[in-house]
Amino acid sequence: MSVTAAQGFTAAGIAAGIKENGNPDLALVVNNGPRHAAAGVFTSNRVKAAPVLWSEQVLKGGEVSAVVLNSGGANACTGPKGFQDTHATAEKAAQVLPGHSAGEIAVASTGLIGVLLPMDRLLPGIGKAAAELSPYGGEKAAIAIKTTDTVHKTAVATGDGWTVGGMAKGAGMLAPGLATMLVVLTTDADVDGPGLDKALRDATRVTFDRVDSDGCMSTNDTVLLLASGASGVTPAHDEFADAVRTVCDDLARQLIGDAEGASKDIRIEVVNAASEDDAVEVGRSIARNNLLKCAIHGEDPNWGRVLSAIGTTRAAFEPDRLNVAINGVWVCRDGSVGEDRELVDMRYREVRITADLAAGPESAVIWANDLTADYVHENSAYSS
């Protein structure tokens, strides 16, 4: 279903020859209206890829009528030529999509940083994709944006007469301030730009922004939400926002579940924090601790590494009041040895760490992955 679950959208995914192995690498998503409202959230990395710089400008215009996405190259750190290439991509799309202008066409790219895209293949690919646009093209589009993803990722939520659908890619370089991910969400609800923007920011803050696979922040992260208004229904904001968050949460979990080389999904819940910011800071510190990530991989309930990670933060807590549970067993009580660590069963893919700061009423959940030899292998050979 993906981005074509909602009415008013067509999509396509094709092999343009950007990837040398011939796999699909170019996706096109078109909003056929009547409305072309849009919102976007982009990487907070200060080194931004050309398509991010371009799409941020497009979003300022308030309307997005189509998105061109490519895998096989990030077009990041590619200088003025890289930006010209993104511009040419939007112009080409405007040319093959009658009635659209380049200034309404967002572009997203993913792949290796620091390499120019093969425009002699990409530009003809846009024409080819336009010819294949279909209200059933959502799955093909989701497949075409994969890089090291082992599966394509889609999600759908429905309201009373309206739908939110989406697709995502991302399997490495996943970290807050957005994961290396490209996400396109579509809806046929009749929602204006400000309504989309609020729903999207509220959703990403507690979903994609709380995924931390490997602590690395990308140059290309892009999450777009496009509304066609084709259902003719304007839902209550909260109802709509819930649906957007549901789809984002679903896709974020799929990203963690497909993280490069991971064998465990780690759900880190920080409770009794003095503030939500404290909870998130502690959760991220735990999520990024390589020693702990290795221990989880080895099914070792090494809670000392959790405390060690908490101790590096500025959050409010007293060391001798900290409690830590792993899969429900409180292995650390009052900053010291708690229940028998032998009671912890870590055979399953999902591992739950609860860190109790005993400092207040706030909480947050961060999702992470273990660190494995497979992660090292995938990422030491990626560009070669």
Place this chain on the structure above:
Amino acid sequence: MSVTAAQGFTAAGIAAGIKENGNPDLALVVNNGPRHAAAGVFTSNRVKAAPVLWSEQVLKGGEVSAVVLNSGGANACTGPKGFQDTHATAEKAAQVLPGHSAGEIAVASTGLIGVLLPMDRLLPGIGKAAAELSPYGGEKAAIAIKTTDTVHKTAVATGDGWTVGGMAKGAGMLAPGLATMLVVLTTDADVDGPGLDKALRDATRVTFDRVDSDGCMSTNDTVLLLASGASGVTPAHDEFADAVRTVCDDLARQLIGDAEGASKDIRIEVVNAASEDDAVEVGRSIARNNLLKCAIHGEDPNWGRVLSAIGTTRAAFEPDRLNVAINGVWVCRDGSVGEDRELVDMRYREVRITADLAAGPESAVIWANDLTADYVHENSAYSS
């Protein structure tokens, strides 16, 4: 030579049975005076092991006459009982070292967090170590503090009639704000406490604090500098400080060279930064980027990952003015593709990354390691 290179010191290293494999696990370093001046630097982790809390108190008294160090257990996150055990360790040492009081005896521990030490073995071990104290015992002491270290680490620098010597352990959990390391430095120079403190802090700030093997900060880091005054020489402060820094730098490089599972030592030099703080922040961000660390392991000059790491910092820079060299080849110029990456030769263990922020006159060097499957293996099985 180690901690007994300087006059006035004796040391021993023995197997007390703390480690189940029977390897040496207890070291004793004694300052026989005439002076017992000392300075110490400890972990900045807010979760501090019992021996750190104890030794911080001892240092406040201004005199340290002996140090008991054990491997085989960190005595961290062990609650009131853990602190009592550290206290008992110092009391036992005072008992077997006539003329010394427990309040002058520092304690340092390393090993697994969250496990109580086997005091029934440790305490008799102190008596055994005291019986073996020798002015030639420095090497044995250095061997007894090893955990996953593959080699013991010692260094010496000499002045005109005086000497600074030292030993270190540490092979993982190496990060700024001190690595997981135990370091004891000794000198026969006649220097008072404030002089030692200044020399030690100035040295650690640019040596141990700029080592970042895996971004993980320990609960037990301890660096002690003891002065016996036995040479009768009081060197000029700068001369003495140079010697201390030389020994710290030597030991810090040995730590990086022996980091768990590492196949590459990565020297990250950040140049043309607006401030030294900016240079250090950028250097650490690069040092902690798992994707880059994997790429270095794969001998892949993936400079995009360097830019991506720089982009997550608050340092002053413009993305399109960044330059990056890997082993002397400027693969990134003005934030974009520079010299041919095929020119980069990464066959050797040392890899040099230069990040030019083009924002000012300051610089800093951070040392890190690559991320390897061996690191994952060592750390996923450490406690089991």
